[in-house]
Amino acid sequence: MRISTFFYAFKQGFKSIFRNRWFSLASIATIGACLFLLGLFYAVLANFEHVVKTAEEGVSITVFFDEDLEESRILEIGDMISKRVEVSNVNYVSAEEAWEAFREEYIGDSSVIFTDNPLEDSANYEIYLKDISMQSTLVTYLESIQGVREVNRSEVAATALSGINMLITYISGGIIIILLAVSIFLISNTVTIGISIRKEEIQIMKYIGATDFFVRAPFVFEGIIIGFIGAVIPLGIIHVLYSEVISYIVVRFDMLNQLLKFLPVQVIFDVLAPLCIALGMGIGFLGSFSTVRKHLSV
């Protein structure tokens, strides 16, 4: 393709948007509405996942050791644990630290009556998991290590969080597939109607001797530009809405703020912006490409 043909096709595609402004508006509105719903759903979903993930990160497994176990062995066990794939972080809590923390939280100044450390054998590892569903595998492993006296974990929290996570994955996957299918159907219908009206234009070009590429290129550019605009508009609206809604919730419902930590808009848009733009442009491209194809056999 010549550079001049490329620019010609691009210019014609751009001009066509204005020439067929009602069709363009309808297409942009359809793409915009579909991507707006998709974006909104993604923003809610990402926050929900974030809440679950935060909760998961707070769940830890505590490992206690046999009495009089040598410190070198404890360190060796720590090394072994931190090398496991299930593990995201391991904290060593010495007997002194454990007693210090206990004293601060439950006893206060009355602790002066204790001359020795009552939690002498309480040195432990606090283990945080990458994925809560891996807890049982890790616990089995930990219990099998020689020198480990006790492994404390919260089975209920792990099962519940793991279940919620699974549920979110299934529901979000389902809803995204439905939304995408509806979007593609609506958008390709709009594009099909818009291009079918210009069937005669395509025929004329073909009679004059235009190649399929030459006929198709301006339509494809038009589709891509419409898809891009149709993606950018809902992204802008979601950006404003998200920031506004989050600040409203944070100010209005202070109590919620203690429980929930919302994702910053930037984190949402790191995924949502390229996703929506790629979807909009992709659907615009595919819709126009396949529809023009139907009319090319002249």
Added chain:
Amino acid sequence: MQGPDYENVPSMNETSEWKPKASQSKSKTRKKKHLIEFSEDDMIVLQDVHKSYETGAPALSGVNLRIKRGEFAFIVGDSGSGKSTLIKLLLRELLPTLGEIYVDGINVKKIRRKKVPKYRRKMGVVFQDFRLLKDRNVYENVAFAQRIIQVPAKQIRKNVPQVLSTVGLAGKYKAKPRQLSGGEQQRVALARALINHPDILLADEPTGNLDPTNSWEIMKLLEEINREGTTVLVVTHNREIVNAMQRRVITMKQGIISSDEEKGGYSNED
């Protein structure tokens, strides 16, 4: 973008970039082996061409026809006699069910789909309903035919005004088709058909939507184009024009050629 060059529009006699057909070199002689007898003078040859549509209804039933280079011929006949099917076959919009069609030595049946655009550029085509791009002005409609064959923009800016002046529309290059009369729209269609110097001009009912004055002007232009060396094939119902012009008349009836006369006219039974 630089506008069209209307300052130095030459007359038909002046030498210019866009040259009428007579000053163009003749197409290369083809020495390919053909399935039928074929002389270098033949521009269009149809041998025993049959065309049936999917419904089974025959549109053409054994048409034999030879049109020489630089010839001017009318194709006349009632609606449904096969005239439009013939044009569609020549444009390679349809393929014959049986028989062979050669255009400028090319076996039309054997043209691959990808090569059809290049083949069509040999032809200029004019329709009864003009078929202009409605949202583009006169200049853009004509320039489009050059853009598709990738003529440089600078050359297009020279050629379009010249061909528009040939059809008498130099002053209306900015007008949209809806701002023009039927005759003017047909001239734009003619200019678009001519700008790439086609070997053949196919005109399907070019005067069908025009009043007598405009019809005659279009026919005069077609004659002039033919004088420059282009083979012109005109499908028409216009009895007066056919009888007055005394050119070859091919009459079609129920899918066959019922008469073919040099300097003929509309027969009485038609």
